[in-house]
Amino acid sequence: MDKRNEGTTGTVYFVGAGPGDPDLITLRGKELLTIADCIIYAGSLVNPQLLSYARPACRCYNSAALTLEEILHIMCKEAAQGHCIVRLHTGDPSLYGAIREQIAGLRQAAVPFFVIPGVSSFTAAAAAMAAEYTVPGISQSVIITRYGGRTPVPERQEIHNYATHTATMVIFLSAGHIAQVQDELLQGGYAKDTPAAIVYKVSWADEKILSCTLGSLAATGRKANITHTALILVGHFLGAVYERSCLYNPSFTHAFRKGDKEGNHG
Incomplete structure (x- = not known):
């Protein structure tokens, strides 16, 4: 274990479970699951196979049916008894993890805690599509956002405002509002022929990747009956056009290599 995490008794660990595949949890996260006395997991999103790492005596609670107050009660009760508690969140806890x-x-309550990062579904989605979000000459920015449904977003952070940048956009928690998302993206400035994709349950056994254009985004989602557990990706990073990076260009000088102004490879 990392020295910062020595002494697990009476401590809560927020652990990123990864996007779904049990092999995509971090080594530290898996180790904590194997020694935990109590695991509180997001049952609606976390792959239940991850619970197979737990000890038989470990107490497991599905937080899908719990309130914040009930979750905190369990954490504080277990911590007071000197137990190791894992709060297992899907993906990386820093993104829409509450x-x-x-x-x-x-x-x-003066209960010690640590946060253990995880593999986010948005990085897993890029890997599944063999895509790079930050393609030279196309986009050097990634906007991670969501549609303001039952959980509102600040007015200046609505999708159509972000769309004016026409940067790479990754939209979480919005598959159930896909028609509205399409409208806002078009309103903001993306063209109808902008490449897009719907990535459903990335890294799970039933993963689906649906490539389309922005103009056909809503129709593609409706046809596949995808209304949840999916990311919406938009941007020309999904297209065929790109520029070569400077980093490995033979004419480019940096701290570890002197470039050849003639651009010679040998």
């Missing part, structure tokens, strides 16, 4: 309010409660 950990801020849990951390505030633990701080108020």
Whole structure:
């Protein structure tokens, strides 16, 4: 274990479970699952196969049916008994993980905690498509956002405002509003022929990757009956056009290599 995490008794660990495939949890996250006395997991999203790493005596709670207060009660009760608690979140806890309010409660109760990062579904989606979000000459920025449904977003952070940049965009938690997402992206400035994709349950056994254009995004989602557990990717990083990076260009000088102004390869 990392020295920062020595002494697991009476401590809560927020662990990123990864996008779904049990092999994509970090080594540290897996190790914590094997020694935990208590695991509180997001049952609606976390692959239940991850619980196979737990000890038979480990107490497992599905947080899908729990409130924040109930989750904190379990954490504080287990911590008071000197137990190791794993709060297992899908993907990486820092993205739409609702950990801020849990951390505030633990701080108020003086319960020690650590956050263990995980593989996000948005990086897993890029890997599944063999795509690079930051393609030279196309996009050097990635906008991660969501549609403001039952959980609103600040007005200046609505999708059509971000779309004015025509950068790479990754849209979480919005497959159920795909028609509205398409409209906002078009309103903001993306062209109808902008490459797009719907990535459903990336890295799970039933993963689906649906490539399309922005103009056909909503129709593609409806045809496949995808309304949840999917990412929407938009941008010309998915297209065929790109520029070669400077980093490995023979004419480019950097701290580890002197470039050849003639551009010779030998």
